[in-house]
Amino acid sequence: CYCDFMWKEMRNCRVGGAETMRLPFDCPMDHVFDTPKWFENSLGVSIREPSFLQNYRLQPSVNGSIARVKIENPVNDVQVKELLKQYESAHIIEIDDAINAFCGFVDHDTNSRFLAETQALLHYRRTPFCMMEGSNNAPLFSQCCYPRKPGDKFFPCIDGFDAPKALPACPV
Template identity: 20%
Template sequence: MFHWRPTDSAKRLAKEWKEMLLADDNVWDQAGFNDLLHKKLGPPVDDESGLVYAYDGTIKLGLLPASIFCSGHTYFIQAMYQQLRLKPYAVHTTFQIGSEGKRHRLREAMVFYDPPEYYDSPGGFLTFKPSIPKSLLLDGEHNLQTHFSLVNYQMKQIRTALAIASILNRTLVMPPVWCRLDKLWFPHSGIIAGSMTRQPFICPLDHVFEVHTMLKALPVEEYGPGINIREYSFFDNPSTPAQVKDSWLDVQLCQEGSEKCQSNITNTTRSLKFPKHNNEETLTTLLSPLKDVKVIQFSSMQDAFLGFSDKASEEKFRKRVKRYVGIWCCVGGHDPGHIYYDMYWDEKPDWKPLPPQTPEDDHPY
């Protein structure tokens, strides 16, 4: 973001920049602008303002503070404005590749406009209370092993939630995802040195998941029915209407066969006791009739679902969600340096967070 004062010097700079770009299509606009500013850089305007003379010696150049004129990193990762208790003036979705991921970050921050129908899905919503042991968040060093242990623990719960959302044809409101390491495009030790990134931190969904794939209309005959998602801040958004927030059912998981585990809805508490270890038929029988309830919230996703009874449905679901996860980047001294997240890591007792060891390993799907 630029703020230009309409001086004669600034107009000359703008004119020369425009002519440079028109004359050569190979000139990158940002690099060209920097070259012009550095034709003459310095001396300082004074000892206090932080301004310097630039361009032809008459332009006064200063930097807008990154705490309120936010890059994608100072806003979404470092949360610098929150730590300094400032109100941002602007945010730029840098440090992210892909339009879908950028939009999702803005939605998570509740600074993106969506039409009213976005906030009232016809099939209703599914959400759950994520459970994360404190040890996974805080114990030990922040390294590859502890980062993947934390993310994998959450991923398994999200996988279950995606399956139940698919069965009930509901839109899944994703939980906040916690990370211990940043994701960048170059080797690093976990965070950018000198940044205000706290560890652990709530990371954007695109740090772990391929948001563009989750939102893509994959062929149903090959991947099974699509699963709509919403951002973790969805119910906090003022745009979410009261008729959605007020139509709520809490599903409390309980031990099957116990006296207190009764599958009936209590109108006064808007809650439902629900046994663990459910199959597809049980979920469909007990929850599909509740189509008028806008939001169903599970108390937990651990042991909530045993799996699809139909092998074809199971295979299609697995094929779909395997493509939902992305990579962590990057390990130094190894080519390639990225490490794939694995939606079914728990089925591989010897799974470790390692980059691909062969070219064939670099294409897991």
């Protein structure tokens, strides 16, 4: 993260008392995702904590069976199954660079559901970041984003994240 998140004003993207914190820092998941939505998705995809593969209780055979794959061109669901078939005995398949590797599902209804669900999961419209910079010396605990009443000083806000980009087009 290049900006901390707090319900009140921040200086240089840091909460009060953390002005010397180094940026960027490892973001908590709820800084960038609406985490409850990840448990409500309709695609049947479960999630695990980021450190899952480093857990000491994980059987050593799992981490000892990793297939590292580079996908050169965007592939659809049918093509990705065919491409990964040779790695079906691997416990873990690691995609070198997943950005622009997947171009969608062949089935129109499945693809529409996937696009709607990923848009909901990946675009987090949360309260904007409230910044001290540009506030015209607003007093601490002033309103964020807009004045309480005309003429009041306030802390300006910035939105944190854009909606995810569209999937690449599938090659014909």
